[in-house]
Amino acid sequence: MNPTHPLLPRPIGPLKVFLYRQALNFWPCIRRSGGRVVELAPDFTRIVVRLKLSWRTRNVVGTIFGGSMMASTDPMLMLMLHRILGKPFVVWDKSTVTRFKRPATRTLHAEFVVTTQALEEVHRVVAERGEADFTWTIQYKDADGLVHAEFDKTLYVAQKDFYKAKVAARSAGPRLEAG
Numbered sequence: 001m002n003p004t005h006p007l008l009p010r011p012i013g014p015l016k017v018f019l020y021r022q023a024l025n026f027w028p029c030i031r032r033s034g035g036r037v038v039e040l041a042p043d044f045t046r047i048v049v050r051l052k053l054s055w056r057t058r059n060v061v062g063t064i065f066g067g068s069m070m071a072s073t074d075p076m077l078m079l080m081l082h083r084i085l086g087k088p089f090v091v092w093d094k095s096t097v098t099r100f101k102r103p104a105t106r107t108l109h110a111e112f113v114v115t116t117q118a119l120e121e122v123h124r125v126v127a128e129r130g131e132a133d134f135t136w137t138i139q140y141k142d143a144d145g146l147v148h149a150e151f152d153k154t155l156y157v158a159q160k161d162f163y164k165a166k167v168a169a170r171s172a173g174p175r176l177e178a179g
Contacts, residue, residue, distance in 0.1 A: 005116045005119075007084075007116065007119050007120065007123060008043045008045065008084060008116070008119070009043060009044065009083065009084055009086065010043075011041075011042030011043045012042050012043075013042070014042075017040050017042050020040060021037050021040045024037045024040075024079075025037055027075075029071055029074065029075060030049075030071075030072060030075075032056075032071070033051075033057075033067075033068045033071035033072040034051055034052065034054060034056045034057035034064075034068045034072065035049045035050065035051045035068065035071070035072025035073070036049065036050050036051075037049055038050045038109075043084070044079075044080050044083040044084050044114075045080070045084065045113065045114045045115070045116075046111070046112065046113050046114075047076050047080060047111075047112040048109055048110070048111050048112075049072050049073060049076065049109065049110045049112070050107060050108070050109050051064060051068060051069060051072050051104075051107065051108045051109075051110070051140065052107045053104065053105055053106065053107065056068075061103070062105065063103035063104050063105055064103075064104040064105070064108065064148075066098070066100055066149070069098075069100075069104075069108070069140055069148075069149050069151075070096065070098060070151070072110070073110050073112075073138055073140070073151055073153070074093065074096070075093070076110075076112045076138075077093075077112055077114070077136055077138070077153050077155055078091050078092065078093045078155055080112060080114050081114065081122070081155060081157065084114060084119065085122070085157070087160070088159060088160055089126070089157060089158065089159060089160060090156075090157070090158045090159075090160050090163040091155060091156070091157050092155065092156040093153070093154075093155060093156075094133060094154045094155060094156045095153075095154045096151050096152065096153050096154070097151070097152040097154075098149065098150075098151055099149065099150045099151075099152075100148070100149050101147050101148055101149060101150065102146065102147075102148050103148070104140070104142065104148040104149070106142045106143065107142065107143065108140040108141060108142055108148055108149075109140070109141055109142075110138050110139065110140045110141075111138075111139075112136075112138060114136075118134075118136075121134075122134060122157055126157050126158065126159055127159075130158060130159055130162035131156065131157065131158035131159070131162055131163065131166070132156075132157060132158075133154050133155065133156055133157075134154070134155050134157060135152050135153065135154045135155075136152075136153050136155070137150055137151070137152050137153075138150070138151045138153055139151075
């Protein structure tokens with residue numbers, strides 16, 4: 001555990017941070033979106049993704065394609081929470097609500113942050129209920145701080161034992177027969 005907060009994992013070293021960031025950038029869903037992870041905190045509480053306007057990210061009207069914005073942000077919070085919470089928990093991306101605010105013709109950055117307050121809430125609520133949904137708002141901003149897109153990312157978090165019991169109960173339930 002991290003000595004700065006008991007709920008955070010032990011930070012990884014600079015070489016592992018570099019290698020993990022490179023692996024994320026090589027991952028097809030990130031690489032093909034045009035996004036790049038440019039910052040990764042050693043305790044996985046912060047990731048910054050950069051998305052440049054290029055021939056790969058340009059749409060028919062000359063702005064950054066919305067699909068590139070969406071794809072480059074998609075797995076980040078799930079990966080962060082999965083790493084921070086560890087093996088006793090199950091984390092799934094559940095949904096994303098997208099709001100495009102203005103066309104993007106310049107490089108954008110999205111910052112993903114899991115605060116200790118949010119982490120404490122996740123632990124508290126999941127300890128009470130066994131499972132819960134949590135929503136984070138992520139913004140793609142340009143260098144002037146103008147927001148070009150917002151994403152409300154909803155993640156499902158459960159205690160692994162609770163989740164396994166839920167899945168087992170669901171699969172043991174009555175099945176509808178076709179016909």
